[in-house]
Amino acid sequence: MTIDLKTVKHISKLSRISIEEEKAKKLSNDLNSIFEFIEKLNELDTSKTEPLTSIAETTLKLRKDKIETKNIREDILKNSPDKNKDFFVVPKVVE
Amino acid sequence: MSEITNFKLCDLVDKIKKKKLSSKEITEAFINRSKKSTKLNSYISDNFDDAINRAKEFDSKPNLNKKIPGIPMAVKDLFCTKNLRTTAGSKILENFIPTYESTVTQNILDHGGIIIGKLNCDEFAMGSSNETSYYGNVQNPISENLVPGGSSGGSSSALAAKLTPATIGTDTGGSIRQPASFTGTVGLKPTYGSCSRYGIVAFASSLDQAGPMTHDVKDCALLLEVMSSYDVKDSTSVDFVRGNYLNDLSDNIKGKKIGIPKEYRVDGMPKEIEKLWEKGIKIIKDNGGDVIDISLPNTNYALPAYYIVAPAEASSNLARYDGVKYGFRSKGENLIDMYEKTRSEGFGDEVKRRIMIGTYVLSSGYYDAYYLKAQKVRRLIKNDFDEAYKKVDAILTPSTPSSAFKIGEKLNDPVSMYLNDIFTVPINLAGLPAISLPAGHDKNGFPLGLQVIGKAFDEQTILNIAYSIEKNIGYKNNINDWWIK
Numbered sequence: 001m002t003i004d005l006k007t008v009k010h011i012s013k014l015s016r017i018s019i020e021e022e023k024a025k026k027l028s029n030d031l032n033s034i035f036e037f038i039e040k041l042n043e044l045d046t047s048k049t050e051p052l053t054s055i056a057e058t059t060l061k062l063r064k065d066k067i068e069t070k071n072i073r074e075d076i077l078k079n080s081p082d083k084n085k086d087f088f089v090v091p092k093v094v095e
Numbered sequence: 096m097s098e099i100t101n102f103k104l105c106d107l108v109d110k111i112k113k114k115k116l117s118s119k120e121i122t123e124a125f126i127n128r129s130k131k132s133t134k135l136n137s138y139i140s141d142n143f144d145d146a147i148n149r150a151k152e153f154d155s156k157p158n159l160n161k162k163i164p165g166i167p168m169a170v171k172d173l174f175c176t177k178n179l180r181t182t183a184g185s186k187i188l189e190n191f192i193p194t195y196e197s198t199v200t201q202n203i204l205d206h207g208g209i210i211i212g213k214l215n216c217d218e219f220a221m222g223s224s225n226e227t228s229y230y231g232n233v234q235n236p237i238s239e240n241l242v243p244g245g246s247s248g249g250s251s252s253a254l255a256a257k258l259t260p261a262t263i264g265t266d267t268g269g270s271i272r273q274p275a276s277f278t279g280t281v282g283l284k285p286t287y288g289s290c291s292r293y294g295i296v297a298f299a300s301s302l303d304q305a306g307p308m309t310h311d312v313k314d315c316a317l318l319l320e321v322m323s324s325y326d327v328k329d330s331t332s333v334d335f336v337r338g339n340y341l342n343d344l345s346d347n348i349k350g351k352k353i354g355i356p357k358e359y360r361v362d363g364m365p366k367e368i369e370k371l372w373e374k375g376i377k378i379i380k381d382n383g384g385d386v387i388d389i390s391l392p393n394t395n396y397a398l399p400a401y402y403i404v405a406p407a408e409a410s411s412n413l414a415r416y417d418g419v420k421y422g423f424r425s426k427g428e429n430l431i432d433m434y435e436k437t438r439s440e441g442f443g444d445e446v447k448r449r450i451m452i453g454t455y456v457l458s459s460g461y462y463d464a465y466y467l468k469a470q471k472v473r474r475l476i477k478n479d480f481d482e483a484y485k486k487v488d489a490i491l492t493p494s495t496p497s498s499a500f501k502i503g504e505k506l507n508d509p510v511s512m513y514l515n516d517i518f519t520v521p522i523n524l525a526g527l528p529a530i531s532l533p534a535g536h537d538k539n540g541f542p543l544g545l546q547v548i549g550k551a552f553d554e555q556t557i558l559n560i561a562y563s564i565e566k567n568i569g570y571k572n573n574i575n576d577w578w579i580k
Binding site for chain 2: 027033040
C-alpha cells in the first residue's frame with residue numbers, strides 16, 4: 001500500500017496538525033518507508049491469537065471517591081497561554 | 096575539590112554518612128563541573144541556586160537515615176518537577192512550570208536527594224540519538240560529535256561526564272538502556288508497574304517505565320530502591336513487595352540458568368559485539384551459571400509491532416497539547432485553525448511523524464489491520480518470553496546492534512534510526528525488567544553494552560547477574576574531558 005499526498009493531508013486533518021505542501025511530500029515518503037517496514041507483520045498468522053491490551057492484565061483497583069486536591073483553580077490556570085479570571089480563553093467558537 | 100565528582104553514588108552516600116563530606120561540598124562540586132561543561136548541552140534547565148540552598152539546609156540538620164542523604168542529582172526533563180520548568184524536550188512545553196511533583200522525583204526528594212537540574216532528551220522521548228530535542232543536540236563525552244543515544248541522551252551524557260553522580264531516565268523502547276550502552280554506563284528498565292508513571296510526560300502509556308542510570312550496578316540497585324514504589328495515582332502501578340536490592344546484591348550466580356536467544360545474532364552485527372557476548376557467556380559459566388540456548392522466534396516482529404503500538408498511544412496522549420490549558424499557542428483565525436497551527440509549530444518533525452502514524456493506524460478502516468494486529472503480535476512476543484522462562488532464570492543479549500554513531504548520520508533515515516532499538520524493544524512489549532551494563536569497546540574505542548533480561552518483578556536476579564559480569568569483565572570508561580577548555 002502507499003500513502004499518497006491526499007492521505008497525508010487527510011491524516012494531518014485528523015491529527016489537527018497543519019502541514020505545508022513541500023513538507024507533505026517528504027512526509028509521504030517517510031511514512032511509506034515506515035509502513036513498508038511495518039507490513040512485515042502480515043507474515044504472521046494471528047487468526048487464533050488474542051490481542052494483548054495491557055501487560056498488567058488485572059482488574060483496576062477501586063479507591064474511595066474522596067477529594068484529595070482542593071482549591072487548585074489557580075494552579076490549573078497558571079500555565080494557560082490565555083486566560084480571563086477563572087476561564088481559559090479560546091478563539092470565538094459560536095457565530 | 097574536583098575529585099569529588101569522581102565518586103560514585105554509594106561512595107558519596109558513605110562519605111556523607113561518615114561526615115567526611117557535606118552536602119554543600121558535593122552539590123557545589125557537581126554544579127561547578129556542570130557549569131564548565133555547557134558544550135555537552137546535557138542540561139535544558141538548571142536549579143543550581145535552589146540546590147545549593149537545599150544542600151545548606153540539609154547540612155544544618157542532616158538526616159543520615161535517608162537512602163541518598165543530601166545527594167545532588169540532575170534528572171531527565173520528562174519528569175514534572177514542582178515550580179521547576181519541565182519541557183519534555185519540546186517547544187510546545189517551553190514555558191511549562193508544573194504545579195505538582197512526579198512520584199519518582201518526589202521519592203528522590205523524600206529519600207534526601209537534591210535536584211540540581213533537568214536534562215536534555217529527545218522531544219517527548221521520541222528518538223534514539225537526542226537529535227529530536229528542540230533544545231539541541233547533546234554531545235557524548237566519549238568523543239566529540241558522537242550521539243549519546245536517546246531518548247535519555249542528556250541523562251547518559253551528564254552521567255558519563257560526571258555532572259551528576261547518578262540520574263534517572265525513562266524507557267519506552269530502549270531509551271535508558273541504549274544511551275547507557277552508548278556512554279559506558281549502567282541503565283535499568285524496571286518491570287512495567289514498578290516505578291510510578293504519575294507526573295511523567297506520557298509517550299506510550301502501556302510501555303513507559305522510569306529507571307535508574309548509574310556508574311555501576313551497586314549504585315543502580317540503590318537508586319532503584321529509591322525510585323520504585325506502589326502509587327495509587329498510577330492505575331498501572333503494581334502493589335508487590337519491593338526488594339532490598341542493594342542489601343541483597345550478590346555476585347553469586349551459581350546454578351542460575353541463563354538463556355542465549357539465537358534470534359539476537361543479527362546480520363551485519365559487528366564482530367566485537369559477538370565477541371563481547373561470548374565473553375559474557377564465559378564469565379557466567381566460570382561463575383557457576385548454567386548457559387542454555389533458547390529461542391524467541393518472534394523477535395523480528397517486535398520492532399514493526401512497536402512502531403504501531405507506540406505511535407498509536409502517543410497520538411492519543413499528545414492530543415492534550417491544544418494550546419488552551421498549558422503550553423505554546425499560535426494565533427489562528429478560529430479554534431480549529433488555532434489547534435492546527437499550534438501543533439504544527441509546537442511539535443518537531445519526528446513527533447509529528449509519530450502522531451500521524453498513530454492517527455492513521457487508529458483511523459476508521461485501518462484499526463484491525465494495524466493496531467489490533469500489532470496487539471496480537473505483542474501477545475506472541477510475550478508468549479515467547481513466557482516459554483523461555485520455563486527453562487531459564489534470565490536472558491543475556493547485547494544491548495544494541497552497534498556502538499554510538501556520529502551526530503547527523505542517521506537523521507534522514509527514520510527506519511535505520513528505529514533499528515537501533517531492535518534488542519531493547521521486545522522487553523518493553525513484554526513488560527519485563529532489563530539492565531544494560533558496559534562490557535567493552537569497539538575498534539574506535541566506543542563503549543558497547545550487554546543486556547540482562549529478567550522475569551517480571553525479578554530485578555534482583557538481573558542485578559546479581561550484571562554484578563557478577565561487571566566484577567569480571569574489567570570495563571573502564573576512557574574520558575579525557577575534551578569539552579572542558
